[in-house]
Amino acid sequence: MKPCDRMPEVSLYHDDEMPGDGRAAFEAHLASCPACARELEALRALSRRLGALERPQVSPALLERFHRATGAVREGVVLRTAEWLAAAAAAILVAACAWLWQTDARAAAQTAIPDAWELTAMGIRQDAAVSESHQLAQWMVAGLTVEDSND
Amino acid sequence: MAGVDAGLVHRAKEGDETACRRIVDRHANMLYGLAYSLVGNAADAADVVQETFSGAFQRIRDFEERSSLKTWLTRILVRQAARRHRARRKHRAVSLSRIPEQSEGTTASAADANLDARMDVLAALEELSPVHREVLVLREFEGMSYEEIASALDVPRGTVESRLFRARREMRTHLCDYETNASETERG
Numbered sequence: 352m353k354p355c356d357r358m359p360e361v362s363l364y365h366d367d368e369m370p371g372d373g374r375a376a377f378e379a380h381l382a383s384c385p386a387c388a389r390e391l392e393a394l395r396a397l398s399r400r401l402g403a404l405e406r407p408q409v410s411p412a413l414l415e416r417f418h419r420a421t422g423a424v425r426e427g428v429v430l431r432t433a434e435w436l437a438a439a440a441a442a443i444l445v446a447a448c449a450w451l452w453q454t455d456a457r458a459a460a461q462t463a464i465p466d467a468w469e470l471t472a473m474g475i476r477q478d479a480a481v482s483e484s485h486q487l488a489q490w491m492v493a494g495l496t497v498e499d500s501n502d
Numbered sequence: 503m504a505g506v507d508a509g510l511v512h513r514a515k516e517g518d519e520t521a522c523r524r525i526v527d528r529h530a531n532m533l534y535g536l537a538y539s540l541v542g543n544a545a546d547a548a549d550v551v552q553e554t555f556s557g558a559f560q561r562i563r564d565f566e567e568r569s570s571l572k573t574w575l576t577r578i579l580v581r582q583a584a585r586r587h588r589a590r591r592k593h594r595a596v597s598l599s600r601i602p603e604q605s606e607g608t609t610a611s612a613a614d615a616n617l618d619a620r621m622d623v624l625a626a627l628e629e630l631s632p633v634h635r636e637v638l639v640l641r642e643f644e645g646m647s648y649e650e651i652a653s654a655l656d657v658p659r660g661t662v663e664s665r666l667f668r669a670r671r672e673m674r675t676h677l678c679d680y681e682t683n684a685s686e687t688e689r690g
Contacts, residue, residue, distance in 0.1 A: 402642070
């Protein structure tokens, strides 16, 4: 039998994947083309044969197995989320500790600065005291010198 | 997406385990039948379906719902089956293609003949390349449209058409004895 160029279209027709107008035109072709008509019959026979194969059904035990697996996945997701949260909490804790440590160090540094200022301030006062003593001594020397000269 | 599935998916994304169980209940049979057709035995089919559900629920939040849940699950299952097929092929000692040879001469009764015919169809399916088997199974067993198959396999529609055409040709070549007998019966 001479093959037909339109044979690949038989699949489309068989699977009802041909648009409406194309389908009507192809039906006219099928009526006049023994090769395509035979191809269509072969496809229908193959579909019948495949359709006759038994389709296994899921038993209750197997369904329960799928349910268990699904539950395990959900638990796994929850566990992973919990692990992630725990890791995040640990990271926050470490960061908080580091921040507190830095804050303490800064506070200590700030406490030390007034000491330095205090010392500086005391130093100034000491200088001032030294200066006053020096002036007093100078006045005393000057006074004695005047008394001596008067004598 | 079908209304019921859409609602279940939204609930499953929020971690509702009951919704996950409902999804399993609704699609287990379809997926198991499909897996059985793709991998050829019940034990592997059960494993493939379990892996499919596990993978689906792990990534349910990534499901953008552009296709139906059925198509999305089918896509995952086809990939799992292909992976298992590749792994099994490496370790397989006995080819299923020998089944018809083993059943030669055992057509004593109509029941045996029927069984032989079914075994031959299964063996012919097994002989197909994975990509040809996928399209044929999705079309013939699941009744999926070309667009749905294209979406499930992530290939263009034209590829589905050409693969389906070749798959059927190959099946008919493997089953040519039956076609010849059928023609003779019709003529006789």
